[in-house]
Amino acid sequence: xxxxxxxxxRLGGVRGYSTVTKDLRIEGVKHAIAVASGKGGVGKSxxxxxxxxxxxxxxxxxxxxxxxxxxxxxxxxMMKLEGKPEVTKDKKMIPIESYGVKCMSIGLLVxxxxxLVWRGPMVSSALEKMTRGVDWGNLDILVVDMxxxxxxxxxxxxxxxxxxxxxxxxxxxxxxxxxxxxxxxMFSKVEVPILGIVENMSCFKCPNxxxxxxxxxxxxxxxxxxxxxxxxxGEIPLEVxxxxxxxxxxxxxxxxPDSDVSKAYVEVAQKVVSRLEELSKExxxxxxxxx
Ligand SMILES: Nc1ncnc2c1ncn2[C@@H]1O[C@H](COP(=O)(O)OP(=O)(O)OP(=O)(O)O)[C@@H](O)[C@H]1O
Numbered sequence: 001x002x003x004x005x006x007x008x009x010r011l012g013g014v015r016g017y018s019t020v021t022k023d024l025r026i027e028g029v030k031h032a033i034a035v036a037s038g039k040g041g042v043g044k045s046x047x048x049x050x051x052x053x054x055x056x057x058x059x060x061x062x063x064x065x066x067x068x069x070x071x072x073x074x075x076x077x078m079m080k081l082e083g084k085p086e087v088t089k090d091k092k093m094i095p096i097e098s099y100g101v102k103c104m105s106i107g108l109l110v111x112x113x114x115x116l117v118w119r120g121p122m123v124s125s126a127l128e129k130m131t132r133g134v135d136w137g138n139l140d141i142l143v144v145d146m147x148x149x150x151x152x153x154x155x156x157x158x159x160x161x162x163x164x165x166x167x168x169x170x171x172x173x174x175x176x177x178x179x180x181x182x183x184x185x186m187f188s189k190v191e192v193p194i195l196g197i198v199e200n201m202s203c204f205k206c207p208n209x210x211x212x213x214x215x216x217x218x219x220x221x222x223x224x225x226x227x228x229x230x231x232x233x234g235e236i237p238l239e240v241x242x243x244x245x246x247x248x249x250x251x252x253x254x255x256x257p258d259s260d261v262s263k264a265y266v267e268v269a270q271k272v273v274s275r276l277e278e279l280s281k282e283x284x285x286x287x288x289x290x291x
Contacts, residue, residue: 026131029064031164031276032142033195034157036187038179040148043200044169045069046246047236047268048145049078051167053253054262054269056100061140061273064095064102066130068157069147070123073107080249084108085134092135099254104134124156131160141276149179150186158190164276165195167233167268172202172220180221184228195275196233197225198268204238205260231275234268237261 026032035048048065056063067075075081081103085093095102106126136142144161147153157163166187170180184194199221225232239261245252253262 025162026136026142028138029136029142030140032066032144032161033272033276034144034146034154034163034166034187034192035169036146036154036166036183037148037169037176038150038181038183039170039176042148042169042171042176043236044148045074045078045145046242047167047169047198047200047265048143049075049246050251050253050262050265051269051272052101052143053099053251054266055141055143055272057253058266059269059273062138063100064104064136064139064142066134066142066144067103067105067107068127068130068144068153070106070126070153071147073105074246075103075105075145076107077249078246078251079103081105081108088135091133093133094135099251102136102139104130106130123153127153127156127160131157141272150182154186155190158187158192163187163192164279165193165272167195167272168197168230169200170197170221170224171200174220177220177224180224181228184230193279194228194230195272196231196268197221198233199235201238202235231271233271233275234264236264236268 035044035051037044045067052063052065055061065075065079067073069075079098079101081096081098083096085096085104085108087093093104095104096108097103142161144157144163146157158166166183168180168183168187170176180197184197187194202221221235222232237260239252239259241256241259242252242261245255252259253265256262
C-alpha cells in the first residue's frame with residue numbers, strides 16, 4: 001500500500017492520499033528498520049547488533065538482522081556467525097541464527113580477507129540477493145545495518161525494503177552530527193520516518209576517579225534532535241566492554257545484561273517498538289482511495 005503512496009508522492013502526487021498496489025515489503029516481515037549514520041565509525045553496527053539482540057531477548061520480538069554494510073560487513077564477527085548459509089529448494093538462503101536473531105550478511109558469502117570492490121549496479125544486485133533472496137520466515141522486525149554515509153545503497157535499501165523507519169546513530173561531536181543531519185534529510189526525502197537519534201559514546205564513567213566520575217558530552221544530539229523535530233531514542237555511554245564483546249562475538253546485551261550500557265540498549269529497543277506501533281496506527285488511520 002505504502003509502496004505506491006511513496007512512488008506517487010515522489011512523482012509529485014498529493015500527500016496524504018494512497019491507493020492500492022503491490023506491497024513491496026518482504027513477505028512475512030512486518031517491519032524493516034534501518035540503523036544508519038552519516039559518518040563512519042560512530043557505532044552504527046554495534047547499535048544494530050545490540051538493538052537486534054535486545055529486541056529478541058528483552059522485548060519478545062521475532063527479529064532478523066541484515067548486514068547491508070557492503071563496504072565493511074562486520075556482523076559475522078560481532079554475532080559470531082560461522083559457516084555459509086544453507087539454501088532452500090527454491091534457492092533462498094537460510095539466515096544463520098545467533099542469540100535468538102536470524103542473521104544474514106554479505107560477509108558470509110565472500111572470502112574473509114577479500115577486498116570488496118563494487119562497481120556500477122553490483123551493489124544494487126548484491127542488496128537484492130541479501131533481501132529478497134533470503135528465507136526470513138515470519139519476523140516482527142528486520143534490523144538493517146546500513147553502510148555509512150548517504151548514497152545509492154541507502155536509496156536502494158529504502159526502496160527495496162519499504163523501510164518502516166530509520167534510527168540514526170551519531171556521536172556527540174559536531175562533525176558526526178553534521179553528517180547525521182544529512183542522513184536524516186536523506187531518509188526524509190525518500191519518506192522514511194525517523195525513529196530517533198541514538199547518541200553513542202555520549203558520556204564516560206571513569207571507573208578509577210574519586211571525583212567527577214561521569215564525564216558528559218555536550219548534549220549535541222539533544223540539540224540536533226530538537227532542531228530537527230525528532231526524538232532522542234537513547235544515549236549509550238562509552239564502555240570498553242562493548243569493543244571487547246564485539247571482537248569476541250558476544251554483544252554486551254548478552255554478556256552484561258545488568259550493565260548501564262545494556263539497559264540503555266534495551267530502552268532504545270523499547271522506544272523503537274512503541275514508535276513502530278504509533279506509526280502503524282497513523283498509517284491505518286490515513287485516508288485510503290481504492291482504484
Ligand atoms: N559505546 C561504545 N563504547 C566503546 N566503544 C564503542 C562504543 N560503540 C562502538 N564502539 C567501538 O567503536 C568501534 C566502531 O564501532 P562500529 O563498528 O559499531 O561503528 P560503525 O559506525 O558501524 O563503523 P563503520 O562506519 O565502519 O561501519 C568498534 O571498535 C566498537 O567496538
